[in-house]
Amino acid sequence: MRATLIIAFQNLLQARRRTLLLGLAIVLVTMLLIVLGAVSHGFQETLQRNATALVSGHVNVGGWYKNKETDAWPMVANVDEIERIARENTPGLDFMVARDRAWAKAISRDESFYVSPSGIDIAAEQRLRDVLHLVPESAYKDGGRDAVLGDLDRLAEPHTALIFESQARRLGVTVGDYVTLTAPTGSGRTNSIDVTVVAVARDAGFLSQWNFFVPSADIHELYQTDDDTTSVVMLYLDDPSRAEEVMGHLREVFAANGYTLMDHEPAPFFFKFERVAGEDWTGQKLDITVWTDEVVYISWVTTMLDGITAVLIGILMAIIAIGIMNAMLMSVRKRTAEIGTARAIGMTRSGVLLMFVTEALLLGFFATVLGAALGAGLAAGLDAAQVPLTNTFLSSILLSDTLHVSVTTEQLLEAVVLFTLITGLSAISPAIRAARLQPVNAIQHTS
Numbered sequence: 001m002r003a004t005l006i007i008a009f010q011n012l013l014q015a016r017r018r019t020l021l022l023g024l025a026i027v028l029v030t031m032l033l034i035v036l037g038a039v040s041h042g043f044q045e046t047l048q049r050n051a052t053a054l055v056s057g058h059v060n061v062g063g064w065y066k067n068k069e070t071d072a073w074p075m076v077a078n079v080d081e082i083e084r085i086a087r088e089n090t091p092g093l094d095f096m097v098a099r100d101r102a103w104a105k106a107i108s109r110d111e112s113f114y115v116s117p118s119g120i121d122i123a124a125e126q127r128l129r130d131v132l133h134l135v136p137e138s139a140y141k142d143g144g145r146d147a148v149l150g151d152l153d154r155l156a157e158p159h160t161a162l163i164f165e166s167q168a169r170r171l172g173v174t175v176g177d178y179v180t181l182t183a184p185t186g187s188g189r190t191n192s193i194d195v196t197v198v199a200v201a202r203d204a205g206f207l208s209q210w211n212f213f214v215p216s217a218d219i220h221e222l223y224q225t226d227d228d229t230t231s232v233v234m235l236y237l238d239d240p241s242r243a244e245e246v247m248g249h250l251r252e253v254f255a256a257n258g259y260t261l262m263d264h265e266p267a268p269f270f271f272k273f274e275r276v277a278g279e280d281w282t283g284q285k286l287d288i289t290v291w292t293d294e295v296v297y298i299s300w301v302t303t304m305l306d307g308i309t310a311v312l313i314g315i316l317m318a319i320i321a322i323g324i325m326n327a328m329l330m331s332v333r334k335r336t337a338e339i340g341t342a343r344a345i346g347m348t349r350s351g352v353l354l355m356f357v358t359e360a361l362l363l364g365f366f367a368t369v370l371g372a373a374l375g376a377g378l379a380a381g382l383d384a385a386q387v388p389l390t391n392t393f394l395s396s397i398l399l400s401d402t403l404h405v406s407v408t409t410e411q412l413l414e415a416v417v418l419f420t421l422i423t424g425l426s427a428i429s430p431a432i433r434a435a436r437l438q439p440v441n442a443i444q445h446t447s
Contacts (some may be wrong), residue, residue: 027370029371034372036309040306042404050131050205055211066283072272072276075100076284086233090246095236097121097124100216102223104182106181115210131204132162134202159194159218161196163213165201165208178196262276266289266296269287271297321422357428388402
């Protein structure tokens, strides 16, 4: 085997021009594969990071309450008990937060529109703090200062609100102004509260249109509900990829503890109002979901991007396979006399076959390693550059205004192994043709 490797390596060096051209093609294709995979993976990471900060945990234990059959309130009671059960039965739990959900009309002196206020405990919302970026006053109005608009810590005070920049512009308000929230209560009456804007955050894509953050106590006051109620307990895991597994486990645990569960439906809670209101039951039911359920209306974009990436990878693999096969066939033709001599001095057909395949594998391995390294470097540079997403559609879907590109070790290893195998497999047919040459005829052949 060592002799075969040496011969294959020397043959590659001897055919420098062919080796460089074919190797360069493999390097470029591998680079493109790595960058495409990094962009796709970065999109998924961006969506997961921002969505699980703004609207969802990795796993959500929420629910619905119905005083009468036509009700549909996104609320569960005895939140302390639900949190205890979740804490004790969630493997790999990092932390949890409880949030109150609402649907209300936001009214200012100039404008009004419907929003979905989330009641939060800002002291427990570190992930939310990492995603929210307060805008500088200079970006909000002409002649403003570079100081940011507001203070997130003030959300610990009652009757306060954090709104997004587009909402602030639409409502015509800034920090210090108040907004009125109105919503129907469980008794059928309409209640309202005034909240003071204490912070204006940079838009976070699609969800900035209706998301609105206030203290949990304000939601309880608006809906006139007890303090031991909440809408959802959001669970954050050390390993988000286990969300589906954890959800299945928690469904069994809560059912065993006497809770009634809704059938799992991969949809955000606000898509379920009409269905819940049309069901003939009263009381409380838990609704346990994962983060992809809560953003299913936008996660299709990453699925589409993965599909496009897969198609492009298939095309690139076909191009490389055809290129290697043609190059090897030309090599066999030019080296026919050499192959005949090698066969005449004792090299077996399997030895000839192994020599050509080894050449292709060596070329594929070194070229893909170089391509993977260059692709990883390019992806890291793109990520560090914080390229702005000028496409409104993409920034809205990804809940971010900059491009995030992410390369994993698994991606690099998969690319190296995949393209090395493709080069080796593509060389098999030309190698078989070389191995079948008769020594006497091959020696007499002139290219």
